Amino acid sequence: MGIIINNKKDTFHLCNQEISYIMTVLPNGQMGQLYFGKRIRDREDFSYLLETIGRPMASCVFDTDKAYSMEHIKQEYGVFGATDYRMPAAEVIQENGNRVSEFCFRDYRVEPGKPKLPGLPATYTEKEDEAETLVIGLEDERAGLRLELMYTVFAKGGIIARSARFLNRGEQNLRLTTAMSLCLDLPDSGYDWIQFSGAWARERQPKVRRLEQGIQSVGSLRGHSSHNHNPFLILKRPPADGSQGEAVGFSLVYSGNFLAQAEVDTYDTTRILMGIHPHGFEWKLEPGGEFQTPEAVIVYTDRGLNHLSQTFHRLYRKRLARGYWRDRERPILINNWEATYFDFTEDKLLEIAEKARECGVELFVLDDGWFGRRSSEHSGLGDWIANSERLPDGIAGLAQRMEDMGMKFGLWFEPEMVNPDSDLYRAHPDWILSAPGYRRSHGRYQYVLDFSRREVVDHIFGMMEKILSGAKVSYVKWDMNRSITECYSAALPADRQGEVYHRYILGVYDLYEKLTERFPHVLFESCASGGGRFDPGMLYYAPQAWTSDDTDAVERVKIQYGTSYCYPISSMGSHVSIAPNHQLNRSTPLRTRANTAYFGTFGYELNLNLLSEGEQAQVKEQVCFMKKYRRLIQFGTFYRLQSPFDGNTAAWMVVSGDRREALVGWYRTLVGVNMPYTRLRLQGLDPGLEYHVEVQGSYVEGPSVHEAAAGMHYGDELMYLGLITTDGSSGENEGLQSCDFDSRIYILKANDR
Numbered sequence: 001m002g003i004i005i006n007n008k009k010d011t012f013h014l015c016n017q018e019i020s021y022i023m024t025v026l027p028n029g030q031m032g033q034l035y036f037g038k039r040i041r042d043r044e045d046f047s048y049l050l051e052t053i054g055r056p057m058a059s060c061v062f063d064t065d066k067a068y069s070m071e072h073i074k075q076e077y078g079v080f081g082a083t084d085y086r087m088p089a090a091e092v093i094q095e096n097g098n099r100v101s102e103f104c105f106r107d108y109r110v111e112p113g114k115p116k117l118p119g120l121p122a123t124y125t126e127k128e129d130e131a132e133t134l135v136i137g138l139e140d141e142r143a144g145l146r147l148e149l150m151y152t153v154f155a156k157g158g159i160i161a162r163s164a165r166f167l168n169r170g171e172q173n174l175r176l177t178t179a180m181s182l183c184l185d186l187p188d189s190g191y192d193w194i195q196f197s198g199a200w201a202r203e204r205q206p207k208v209r210r211l212e213q214g215i216q217s218v219g220s221l222r223g224h225s226s227h228n229h230n231p232f233l234i235l236k237r238p239p240a241d242g243s244q245g246e247a248v249g250f251s252l253v254y255s256g257n258f259l260a261q262a263e264v265d266t267y268d269t270t271r272i273l274m275g276i277h278p279h280g281f282e283w284k285l286e287p288g289g290e291f292q293t294p295e296a297v298i299v300y301t302d303r304g305l306n307h308l309s310q311t312f313h314r315l316y317r318k319r320l321a322r323g324y325w326r327d328r329e330r331p332i333l334i335n336n337w338e339a340t341y342f343d344f345t346e347d348k349l350l351e352i353a354e355k356a357r358e359c360g361v362e363l364f365v366l367d368d369g370w371f372g373r374r375s376s377e378h379s380g381l382g383d384w385i386a387n388s389e390r391l392p393d394g395i396a397g398l399a400q401r402m403e404d405m406g407m408k409f410g411l412w413f414e415p416e417m418v419n420p421d422s423d424l425y426r427a428h429p430d431w432i433l434s435a436p437g438y439r440r441s442h443g444r445y446q447y448v449l450d451f452s453r454r455e456v457v458d459h460i461f462g463m464m465e466k467i468l469s470g471a472k473v474s475y476v477k478w479d480m481n482r483s484i485t486e487c488y489s490a491a492l493p494a495d496r497q498g499e500v501y502h503r504y505i506l507g508v509y510d511l512y513e514k515l516t517e518r519f520p521h522v523l524f525e526s527c528a529s530g531g532g533r534f535d536p537g538m539l540y541y542a543p544q545a546w547t548s549d550d551t552d553a554v555e556r557v558k559i560q561y562g563t564s565y566c567y568p569i570s571s572m573g574s575h576v577s578i579a580p581n582h583q584l585n586r587s588t589p590l591r592t593r594a595n596t597a598y599f600g601t602f603g604y605e606l607n608l609n610l611l612s613e614g615e616q617a618q619v620k621e622q623v624c625f626m627k628k629y630r631r632l633i634q635f636g637t638f639y640r641l642q643s644p645f646d647g648n649t650a651a652w653m654v655v656s657g658d659r660r661e662a663l664v665g666w667y668r669t670l671v672g673v674n675m676p677y678t679r680l681r682l683q684g685l686d687p688g689l690e691y692h693v694e695v696q697g698s699y700v701e702g703p704s705v706h707e708a709a710a711g712m713h714y715g716d717e718l719m720y721l722g723l724i725t726t727d728g729s730s731g732e733n734e735g736l737q738s739c740d741f742d743s744r745i746y747i748l749k750a751n752d753r
């Protein structure tokens with residue numbers, strides 16, 4: 001790894017074994033992008049990469065040159081208004097109303113490791129030799145504005161982390177209306193664009209289309225990263241696929257409004273922008289003021305989409321997630337939400353917990369409804385004091401009872417919200433976000449607290465701190481159940497209202513930081529009506545997130561499959577729930593619900609007392625299985641094998657670091673009769689090792705599947721020829737009948753000989 005600087009040519013070459021990122025100071029002082037991709041050797045002079053040819057209708061920078069136009073130059077942080085007509089990385093309005101900027105190179109510095117971003121989540125290093133950071137200083141003299149572009153190259157993996165900082169060194173007030181984290185101009189448009197979109201209960205489903213001239217973008221204006229679009233994007237060079245070819249991933253470490261955009265111009269060059277969504281954003285920079293953008297992470301691979309995902313997984317698992325739980329196996333939990341909703345007493349909770357404990361579950365999580373006068377969605381949010389009618393000895397008493405039973409105890413909060421029917425709202429009606437004189441829209445009968453205000457964040461911290469320090473709580477589920485509307489703060493002046501969305505999310509981060517610092521051993525799981533804020537910003541504070549409110553196994557395979565393109569398995573909250581499922585009314589076999597939920601943090605979300613004895617015995621086996629394999633699942637190398645979006649079957653696998661152990665999850669939606677022969681090509685095994693293959697979780701001890709797949713097979717057979725997954729059902733032999741929504745887990749272990 002290194003940053004090679006050629007002072008004579010003003011060129012910077014960031015590289016490691018896998019990638020090169022090359023940029024240069026352009027003749028007009030702005031920064032130009034020369035190359036980003038597979039590692040190339042350094043050379044004295046890369047200026048030949050700067051292509052400028054005179055084009056008709058071009059607007060030109062220099063009086064004597066008809067060819068040099070920013071419109072046709074690949075840049076590092078393009079601005080609008082002086083010959084570049086593409087969407088800009090930054091826009092600054094000066095006191096005289098001028099919006100033209102010109103950021104020219106001034107200086108640079110190189111720092112070992114990676115500096116922190118104040119108040120913001122970001123990837124980090126533990127040792128200085130893990131990464132190197134280049135900070136390029138630019139200046140717009142007329143505006144008195146300094147811009148620092150920060151680039152970190154990691155020693156391992158094709159990873160570059162970027163962000164920008166604006167420093168007002170002049171004497172006038174400036175208005176920053178666009179401040180992207182990343183701008184990358186690529187020389188062509190030969191890519192497929194993959195976005196991860198959906199809605200509540202069907203989050204992060206990959207949508208693929210060819211990049212085309214014009215602008216294509218996804219984003220959020222909801223105040224949270226959203227169920228609808230994830231702050232993650234892949235550009236894939238056809239014919240790249242799961243196991244081969246070039247791709248670049250772009251991920252924003254941020255949980256608020258975002259924009260991820262590709263603009264392809266009429267000469268087929270592509271500009272990628274990623275950062276805070278400029279709509280509704282305006283930051284006042286007073287003299288001496290600074291603004292730091294969130295971080296964006298770019299990953300390049302020439303080894304296919306699984307490798308791209310694995311690079312993100314490793315980085316986000318080890319150098320974005322933090323704290324006590326980062327590297328630890330996650331507790332198997334039972335959550336009472338789908339078991340009781342708001343209808344519970346302490347005795348009922350203890351009954352659910354006792355059966356779960358008997359089955360080997362380790363943690364009981366008390367969800368919504370334990371506080372204030374919260375008997376429905378209509379009241380109580382904001383009053384973080386235990387409801388003494390339901391919990392006579394408070395949270396402390398219940399937590400102690402759980403501990404005495406041998407269970408850890410976890411608790412649900414929704415810290416950012418308030419119901420109008422609550423003591424908090426009655427005491428502080430001005431603490432919510434609302435536009436003066438306008439209707440206050442509710443979501444789930446609740447308002448959003450104004451987290452841009454320090455006193456609001458401090459007050460909520462005080463209430464949560466009291467509960468968490470007064471009881472044995474080892475886990476917190478932090479929920480957030482509505483999007484922001486009427487985003488106006490009573491505490492900020494008119495010219496700072498464009499800052500509220502961002503200040504809000506900084507307030508959320510501040511509360512997370514305070515709580516995780518004060519309670520370092522508590523495991524935090526983030527949640528936003530399921531997966532409405534499943535983003536890297538949250539992972540910095542909470543190493544796991546509730547993936548979706550949809551707990552149906554068939555839908556979950558899709559959601560978890562889509563989520564895995566960027567996020568590690570250890571981050572995906574996944575539970576077994578009751579059949580028929582509460583979201584879809586679909587009944588799937590208990591084994592399939594477990595076979596899906598294993599590939600995440602694993603837990604249950606139902607009253608196990610309502611299951612038959614046979615099912616309870618299955619649950620015990622499932623818990624044993626997960627305890628045995630959770631290290632491999634949560635911290636192994638994950639491969640997507642067959643997409644649920646492409647057909648009737650889906651498959652994925654995890655492989656241990658030493659490649660001696662692996663688990664394969666296989667899922668089929670509908671059963672067929674007299675089905676074709678099928679083989680599944682595995683990945684990541686050692687071709688020369690012989691593996692013992694065992695099938696588990698299948699419907700019946702049927703000879704065909706078991707005999708063909710089970711037994712000893714070399715890694716090369718399993719990867720190149722495939723694992724036989726042919727189903728036994730011929731339609732004639734009843735003993736072999738499979739069913740809809742079937743699934744299997746294959747356990748692979750290398751032979752010791």
Ligand code: DGJ
Nearest residue numbers: 337367368527529530549
């Ligand atoms: C939405 C969450 O996603 C659910 O798991 C549950 O916690 C409810 N909120 C409680 O209101």
